[in-house]
Amino acid sequence: MEFLDEFFNYLSSVSPSKLVRVFWFFFFFEFVRFFLVDFTTVLLWKMTAVFRKKRVKEGRNLFWAEKPFVSIIVPGKNEGKHIYKLAVSLKEQTYQNFELIVVDDGSDDDTRAICNSLKRNGLIDIFLSNDVRGGKASAANLGLRYATGKFIIHMDADCSYDRDAVENILVPFYYDDKVGAVGGDVQVRNYKQSLCATLQAIEYTDTISVGRISQSQLGIYRIISGAFGAFRKEALQSVGGWDIGPGLDGDITVKIRKLGYQIHFEPTAICQTNVPVTFNALIRQRLRWDKSLIRFRLRKHSDVFFPNESFRISNFVSFVENITYSLVLNFKWYFYVIDMVLNFTSRLVFIIPMNFLLYTVNNYFKFIVFSLFRERKNVGAEYFMLYMPLMALYFGYFLRLVRTYAYLQELFFRRSYEDSWNPEKSSRQAKALRL
Amino acid sequence: MNRITENIQVVDHKINYSNLVFYVIDTTNSILNIDHTMGYDALILDASDPEYAHLVLRKIRGHYNPEFYLKPVFLLNFKEIKDPVLNKMHDGIMTSYDQIPQMAETAKRIFIKTTQLDNQLVPSFEGQTVKKVLNYMYTRDIRTLKPVVDLNSAIGYTYPELSVNFTSTEEPQVLEILEWADREGLIWPDFFERVYLCNNCSSGSLSYREVCPHCNSANSKSEDLVHHFPCAYIGPISDFQNNIDSSLNCPKCNKTLRHIGIDYDKPSVIHHCNNCDQNYQDAFIKSKCLSCEDDIDVKYLVPKNVNIYKLTRKGRSAATSGFLSSSQEVDDIFGTINMPTFRIMLHYELERLKELPAQKTSLALLHLENIFELYNKSGKKGERRLLEELVAVIRENIKSSDVIAFESSSTLYLMLTNTAKENAEQKLKNLSSLTENLVKKNFNNFKVNLLYKVSMLDTGKKAEVQLQELSKEFFA
Ligand SMILES: [Zn+2]
Ligand SMILES: [Zn+2]
Ligand SMILES: [Zn+2]
Numbered sequence: 001m002e003f004l005d006e007f008f009n010y011l012s013s014v015s016p017s018k019l020v021r022v023f024w025f026f027f028f029f030e031f032v033r034f035f036l037v038d039f040t041t042v043l044l045w046k047m048t049a050v051f052r053k054k055r056v057k058e059g060r061n062l063f064w065a066e067k068p069f070v071s072i073i074v075p076g077k078n079e080g081k082h083i084y085k086l087a088v089s090l091k092e093q094t095y096q097n098f099e100l101i102v103v104d105d106g107s108d109d110d111t112r113a114i115c116n117s118l119k120r121n122g123l124i125d126i127f128l129s130n131d132v133r134g135g136k137a138s139a140a141n142l143g144l145r146y147a148t149g150k151f152i153i154h155m156d157a158d159c160s161y162d163r164d165a166v167e168n169i170l171v172p173f174y175y176d177d178k179v180g181a182v183g184g185d186v187q188v189r190n191y192k193q194s195l196c197a198t199l200q201a202i203e204y205t206d207t208i209s210v211g212r213i214s215q216s217q218l219g220i221y222r223i224i225s226g227a228f229g230a231f232r233k234e235a236l237q238s239v240g241g242w243d244i245g246p247g248l249d250g251d252i253t254v255k256i257r258k259l260g261y262q263i264h265f266e267p268t269a270i271c272q273t274n275v276p277v278t279f280n281a282l283i284r285q286r287l288r289w290d291k292s293l294i295r296f297r298l299r300k301h302s303d304v305f306f307p308n309e310s311f312r313i314s315n316f317v318s319f320v321e322n323i324t325y326s327l328v329l330n331f332k333w334y335f336y337v338i339d340m341v342l343n344f345t346s347r348l349v350f351i352i353p354m355n356f357l358l359y360t361v362n363n364y365f366k367f368i369v370f371s372l373f374r375e376r377k378n379v380g381a382e383y384f385m386l387y388m389p390l391m392a393l394y395f396g397y398f399l400r401l402v403r404t405y406a407y408l409q410e411l412f413f414r415r416s417y418e419d420s421w422n423p424e425k426s427s428r429q430a431k432a433l434r435l
Numbered sequence: 436m437n438r439i440t441e442n443i444q445v446v447d448h449k450i451n452y453s454n455l456v457f458y459v460i461d462t463t464n465s466i467l468n469i470d471h472t473m474g475y476d477a478l479i480l481d482a483s484d485p486e487y488a489h490l491v492l493r494k495i496r497g498h499y500n501p502e503f504y505l506k507p508v509f510l511l512n513f514k515e516i517k518d519p520v521l522n523k524m525h526d527g528i529m530t531s532y533d534q535i536p537q538m539a540e541t542a543k544r545i546f547i548k549t550t551q552l553d554n555q556l557v558p559s560f561e562g563q564t565v566k567k568v569l570n571y572m573y574t575r576d577i578r579t580l581k582p583v584v585d586l587n588s589a590i591g592y593t594y595p596e597l598s599v600n601f602t603s604t605e606e607p608q609v610l611e612i613l614e615w616a617d618r619e620g621l622i623w624p625d626f627f628e629r630v631y632l633c634n635n636c637s638s639g640s641l642s643y644r645e646v647c648p649h650c651n652s653a654n655s656k657s658e659d660l661v662h663h664f665p666c667a668y669i670g671p672i673s674d675f676q677n678n679i680d681s682s683l684n685c686p687k688c689n690k691t692l693r694h695i696g697i698d699y700d701k702p703s704v705i706h707h708c709n710n711c712d713q714n715y716q717d718a719f720i721k722s723k724c725l726s727c728e729d730d731i732d733v734k735y736l737v738p739k740n741v742n743i744y745k746l747t748r749k750g751r752s753a754a755t756s757g758f759l760s761s762s763q764e765v766d767d768i769f770g771t772i773n774m775p776t777f778r779i780m781l782h783y784e785l786e787r788l789k790e791l792p793a794q795k796t797s798l799a800l801l802h803l804e805n806i807f808e809l810y811n812k813s814g815k816k817g818e819r820r821l822l823e824e825l826v827a828v829i830r831e832n833i834k835s836s837d838v839i840a841f842e843s844s845s846t847l848y849l850m851l852t853n854t855a856k857e858n859a860e861q862k863l864k865n866l867s868s869l870t871e872n873l874v875k876k877n878f879n880n881f882k883v884n885l886l887y888k889v890s891m892l893d894t895g896k897k898a899e900v901q902l903q904e905l906s907k908e909f910f911a
Contacts, residue, residue: 106702116717119648119717120648126714127716127717128703128705128716129703129716129717130660130662130669130702130703131702131703132700132702132703133702134662134664134667134669134700134702135667137667138662138667138668138669139669141667141668141669141670142660142669142670145669145670145671145674146714240666240668240687240688241667241668241687242667243666243667244664244665244666244667425664425696425697425700426664426665426667428664429664429665429697429698430664430665
């Protein structure tokens with residue numbers, strides 16, 4: 001009680017300018033980028049929906065008039081148990097003019113037998129199998145090599161898709177010729193499985209779905225999730241397909257961007273995935289994702305920062321935004337902590353809860369407002385309300401620490417080349433050639 | 436006249452020696468008819484023309500009459516060739532007529548054994564065939580039926596002692612007969628080899644090949660898939676080849692492939708179908724039947740064991756004391772009961788008649804003399820269909836209290852209650868003409884020979900005895 005009194009006394013005593021001085025990190029960066037910018041663009045997007053509606057409808061009509069042949073590529077290792085469910089559920093799609101290409105990347109279980117029998121029963125059109133594992137990129141490339149569709153849809157075996165997901169992810173190609181790739185909305189299916197999964201579900205709703213609408217609007221949408229992405233085949237072919245991962249989803253998006261294509265996020269093309277259930281597994285996944293920022297943005301595609309023939313302002317902005325908000329701010333936060341510890345030592349007892357309060361209020365507000373924009377939810381927003389306060393910890397400390405560790409590892413040791421996600425033979429080559 | 440030694444002379448194909456008359460068959464004899472050799476004790480077959488000798492020997496051993504098939508046959512001028520019939524179905528090889536005395540010894544041994552044979556007819560095709568083989572084996576002291584590789588046989592193997600009764604395309608039936616004899620407990624199998632037979636025509640002449648799973652064509656081109664590690668490109672090796680030199684260049688990153696395992700590998704193979712242009716990795720293995728030309732998925736081929744069969748104790752004694760078939764195969768034909776039940780019902784009927792002396796019940800035996808011909812033509816399935824139709828016709832024309840039982844696939848018993856012998860005979864006469872017409876219509880003009888015998892139940896005799904008497908009267 002006494003603490004609360006003091007806390008409110010402190011709050012009422014500080015002037016607005018002092019408040020900004022103390023909570024500069026929140027006000028200048030987080031609030032501006034992840035609330036104001038997102039909010040404004042999403043609001044604009046919502047308000048302009050009326051104008052888009054006609055274009056989208058025309059696009060849809062054009063799409064149905066042409067009925068393009070599409071290749072769905074599903075690469076993976078030991079995914080046999082998921083493939084059956086996926087193949088059967090694809091029969092439910094509103095759009096059926098596709099071939100299903102399953103690529104088995106050196107499975108050592110009964111995947112081959114399952115897939116061969118699915119193929120015999122007409123549930124898979126092309127089944128390609130490598131005796132030796134070559135990594136996810138090569139598996140996807142093998143599928144691409146034998147794909148005959150005009151568009152390529154990349155799917156993950158353990159995801160499931162809304163009935164109209166295939167149709168919806170293809171329509172954007174028909175209302176904008178410049179669109180080279182479309183990303184679908186990935187939602188968390190197992191959000192109830194553990195606290196870790198619930199927090200990720202909030203994160204996906206918040207930053208991934210909404211963040212991507214705004215990124216797509218701003219033209220800086222960067223990563224088409226491997227779980228659900230559609231590409232013009234000629235675009236994929238011009239960039240030679242996928243390069244060695246990890247982070248190949250972001251990489252392929254950047255490569256297509258560099259060709260001058262637009263990348264579109266389609267919130268109505270919905271896919272459900274299972275996220276890591278334990279924090280350990282989540283840490284492993286995020287370390288891999290975060291390392292790829294350094295490897296691909298800062299190293300492989302560093303040319304987007306320099307004026308050359310393929311220079312495009314949107315690519316530049318996209319990268320700068322990404323680097324700023326991920327890499328620079330990540331380290332800047334530590335400056336903020338040091339700043340507070342050195343200059344406001346006596347006030348820390350108030351500053352820490354106040355930060356927590358700011359973030360939490362912001363999170364609630366954002367979540368509720370953005371929930372109104374989301375057209376289809378796999379779960380009502382109320383389920384997550386109870387967990388919202390934890391998000392400040394999840395975003396502010398957990399993800400930040402993981403990210404810091406990943407950046408340092410990759411910046412100084414290039415640890416992504418040792419990731420067992422790729423077969424060793426590929427990593428060795430990639431490292432030697434500085435890819 | 437051809438003088439050989441003091442005592443042995445060939446006069447007009449005949450040799451008299453030690454009370455035996457040998458007849459010499461050579462190419463001057465017609466192959467078509469061997470009936471004129473009937474009266475001779477033993478035959479000498481000139482095998483200098485093996486094809487001719489083969490046909491004659493097959494005709495003799497495949498004959499239904501024991502006078503022929505058990506006759507001692509000696510080969511003259513025989514050179515070992517790959518012919519299971521010639522190799523296994525003779526009783527001795529002679530290089531000259533000087534060996535007549537030894538051959539005479541052999542022939543006499545066979546005669547003695549022949550006189551010990553039981554001559555009772557076994558009332559089924561399988562039974563008759565097996566009995567014939569058992570007779571032959573007994574007179575020749577043969578204890579096992581060994582399969583021999585034979586390219587002419589539809590299944591690749593032949594059991595000369597049994598197969599001689601069938602043409603080479605009928606060889607799958609030989610396996611069925613052996614299985615039957617095995618079930619009857621006459622022979623005992625020892626695994627020798629397994630064959631896979633066409634599920635349509637039972638032929639074993641199959642040609643296996645890998646075919647396109649989309650169109651079944653074997654016209655395909657196979658290529659290695661190549662994975663270039665640095666850029667993750669993967670495609671068939673032709674993507675990497677050029678017209679100028681033998682180097683491999685990556686179509687994605689233009690680098691030259693250097694060293695397998697270091698910068699590239701070949702993770703698998705892909706086939707391209709030249710017929711339908713599809714690509715596939717899991718080729719189907721199909722097997723083309725060279726007999727009926729069906730293309731069969733190998734998983735539908737019918738596996739059969741080709742066994743070495745040893746005579747069991749029952750089998751060894753069957754030649755001299757006969758055997759009774761347990762005929763399980765025809766037990767389950769709709770409208771019939773099995774023999775043990777038939778015997779019991781017969782017993783009860785006798786008990787009933789004892790109390791009602793005015794009533795008369797007849798017992799009839801019905802025999803389909805030539806059902807084996809149908810069996811030969813349309814196999815087990817055809818035979819079965821005929822029996823089913825036969826039972827249906829009979830059932831329509833008898834009372835529901837009357838019962839039918841198969842003794843074997845060619846013999847059945849009827850118990851006609853409250854029917855005097857004359858009425859029963861009239862009924863059977865009608866039935867047989869009805870059946871003959873039906874069979875003629877449904878089985879491609881096949882003319883079945885139906886024979887029957889009727890007796891009246893005698894309350895003074897046991898059921899089993901009355902059955903045996905009727906059978907004896909009929910088959911005698
Ligand atoms: Zn390459
Ligand atoms: Zn084909
Ligand atoms: Zn066949």
